[in-house]
Amino acid sequence: MTTNAPQPEVVRYTAFSDTPDGGNPAGVVLDATALDDSDMLAVAAELGYSESAFLTPSPEGLGGQEGRTYNARYFSPKAEVPFCGHATVAAAVALAERIGPGELVFSTRAGVVPVEVAQEGGTIRVTLTSVEPHIEEIADADLTEALAALDWPAADLDPAFPPRIAFAGARHLVLAAATRARLADLAYDFARLEALMHRLDLTTIQLVWRETATVFHVRDPFPVGGVVEDPATGAAAAAFGAYVREFGLVPADAELTLHQGEDLGRPGRLTVTLRAGDPRVRVSGAGTRIS
Template sequence: MTSRDLPHPGILRYTAFSTDPAGGNPAGVVLDATGLDDAAQLAIAAELGYSETAFLTAPPEGLGGEPGRAFTVRYFSPQAEVPFCGHATIATAIAFAERHGPGDLLLATRAGTVPVTVTEEGGALRATLTSVEPAVLDAAAADVTEVLAALGWRASDLDPAAAPRIAFAGARHLVLTAATRSRLADLAYDFDRLTALMRALDLTTVQLVWRESETVFHVRDPFPVGGVVEDPATGAAAAAFGAYARELGLVAPDAVLTLHQGADMGRPGELTVTLRTDDTRVRVSGAGVRIPENG
């Protein structure tokens, strides 16, 4: 796709959670979506075909934040609007910082207010979002059984030390922890069957996790409800996973976790999840870079 093909002249293309345009998770970014209605935003997202595209408009009254650095943001997948998207938030913040400098942004999302900070490290920009207040909920046994059937997994494929849960940090994700790396690597699922259950449970993705070490995890995120087989690097799910890992006592209360995602798709990315005892919200950090027009 070239710039001539894009349905709106202000569309930008960035990848998040990687400094390589061929890695991480691509997102569309429109820094000024004034005048674009829902149908136009959905059409742009569908034309781009990325898992999400972010659209900035003026902030709601009373949001606060630094003038010129506070916005309303909406996220559209190729098929529907989603309440929150982490990788598109990181991409948007880096796109904004390239034009207006590093610093703080305040974003009003459908899920709540999300602060983002962009810093420059070694000549590269890195963004950190702070999630809305997270929650971790029980997952019904029947629902877990149905998800496993859709994935083609057995109950014995799960890590018995980490029970399935629904985790929220802006969007709902069912977290399933695989017992082995090979189980995580072998992903082939019933698209329609998983879509139906995810819609019934209001899930954005199913986050599949394998633990490499105390603080290092590998993750994958089927995203059929967005019209995408798999999301390459999922910031919202990373935030939800941070809340899940803390709730289940899998990590220390103060912890910095590294999540590797996308390698099985040929788009490796790295997400940093920070948990703090002085704040129940979860921080997700990553790099980002613009995708060339011929990329």
């Protein structure tokens, strides 16, 4: 894209909320054919959202979805990320308003992500199905550094939730707080945490607190994207679903509710669905247009 080329149309949607002032906002470019990597990064940086989605219609029709298959790329203000859940939801809502609800397929850098869009009354709800997840241990020294950067004493962790790196399209370090007050008190060393996350190839830190057997409150520092905190994180929700299943912390068939963004004044609600015998994780939420 040259300086004289037409500027791409950018629409703005929020994900995991049915009101514009909740959830996580994302920029969406529905046809990024004319954009190169530097163009997409520039658009994302100008928007300043934690991530923006850039779609290109795909002629392959993956999964039999001819005309509803897209190559999807995601950029934060500082870098490309392999997969972004909230920008997927935002893009799917934008598409549904133009081509109707139904099934979509997003081909991402992390893999193929099926997406289902449904109209429920006046609300559009999106369900994405993650790529196959996996869980990794974290070295003791790296965990110590993460806690130091967060200024979280190890004693403030919930011992029922062992620290691990979880992947369901992007890598996230899962740390569980023992109390809601610990989760609410988030004032971390941005540069120090960013350096560790780059070294471990982490997208966010998934901080969680368990309210009930199936209800959690979560927060996601995102310094590697140039953002202090992500208001609602679909990729991390998928990774967390895989994590709790790995450790038997929820039943094999489970529907979890994740509340995120409350501490930022942008409340969002993410639904995580686990199915026995299916390793992939489903993440659902509402979305709506901002502008």
